[in-house]
Amino acid sequence: MREFAAWWDQHGGGELRDIEPFHIAAYVETLQLRLSAPSIKVHLAAVKMLFDWLVVGQVVAVNPAAVVRGPKHSVRQGSTPVLSKEDTRTLLDSIDVSTPIGLRDRALIALMTYTFARVGVVIKMQAEDVYEKNRRLWVCLHEKGGKLHDMPAHHSLEEYLHVYLSQTGMQEGFLFRSAVARTGQLTDKPMSQSDVYRMIRRRVVAAGIEGGRSRKTGCHSFRATGITEYLRNDGKLETAQKMANHESSRTTGLYDRRDDQVSLDEVEQIRI
Template sequence: MVPALEAGEIASIRFLEFFASAIRNPHTCRAYARAASDFLAWCARAGVPSITALQPLHVAAGIERQTQTLSAPTVKQHLAAIRHLFDWLVTGQVVPHNPAASVRGPIHTAKKGKTPVLDATEARQLLDSIDVSTPVGLRDRALIALMVFSFARVGAALAMRVEDVYVQQRRLWVRLREKSGKRHEMPCHHTLEAYLHAYLDGTGIGDDPKGPLFRTIARGTGRLSDAPLPRANAYAMVRRRALVAGIGTAVGNHTFRATGITAYLKNGGTLENAAAMANHASTRTTQLYDRRRDELSQDEVERIRV
């Protein structure tokens, strides 16, 4: 990707270097690339002649335009992408100042996340509905259970290798590599332990410790391949499994992280321990996944008798 505005060879190279070397997380890189591309294309249409001609007024106008169609968190992410990009260009002496530095994004305060959550009965219904007589069924049940019982992000789950499931203190443990490369280890719930054992033993991948834990199915064979399962495939799988199980909630990969955290807290778990298990730096983040008040609100609404 190259700038939509006139930039010159040096600026273009510096621009590409930002996405190639300054951002390590691939998901952040893709999101920032989309944000920068959209903003610079809009600037070109608005008549801004070059990157060096950009002023805070242009950035403010572009951000204001986005608030008409995008959510506040998305707009703030786009502004962060533009700000970081121009910080990089300033340090590379491409532009004299950062035009986004003084621009403020929309105010946004979140006390509860938007991720759809299953209650414990629905989660059990989903897991029990999976036919585990095939390798794909064993894989899908193990992946969903991992996200529920270990609060794992789907990206961390799909990045696991077989050797990241291991025995310690006579219990099965899992090793997750979370955001920013942080390594997180925790013991398995007894249900997850049983599902992982069934998956590893039933598919024979335990003999390939360096291989991916969750794999695609080789075309026409019904057997696991050596390729890791992509995130999009995992999303399609959970939607399909939920539909077969008769669950109306519009589930996604992140649903199971929120489901597990809520179930843990409902059964007497503490917010501090939930944060540690979810590898959150702050309990404020964990609170976004706590949906216990949803049931309270539903019960109270039913008191309205007309």
């Protein structure tokens, strides 16, 4: 929005109510000179959301960006790197769980993998979001838009969470907490998304799996890995959509990388 405001000052100026749809369209055209289609769509969405807010607040009468269309962009598969089930197992088993940090990291990675949870949701979880129901452990995920999404814990995740909570004595506060540098002790503050990303990078490299060498594996990779493995084992796309809390099954399909393995198997048929 700062970029749009700077562009408006330079090319139009005046009040917000003076902005017309053709101004927004001209701004989108300038973005096409330096940004990809997905990035342009993000910029346009931000402008539309701002003017929606201004309309509700009666600052402007109409949203001039509502009729403006961004560049066409369609993808059938997401770009998020996916770890295989073997690499994911290697990663989890490689973590030293003799320390609170190791227990935390193993539980966090497992939670993202087995519940398809977004990292932004995971880092906001409280200890009380892990609870027992019908003799099984459940997790409550606070998703976008204030939605509460309850998921039963996979038996491996249940084990990791039980050990993590019992050995740290954690009963309240943030579930996944940052650590005091070099002390191995956890603070009362939550991990940030960048904290999680750096932790994953360290763990992946230390495990020596392929994702470490490519330097691409990140927080979202485990969401994609979980969805792919669920579908590979005859899971239903509609159920995966509910588990991932996606509005559309098309979004869930972007995380499905079963075809990657199919393609690899086919290539290996070229026996030279």
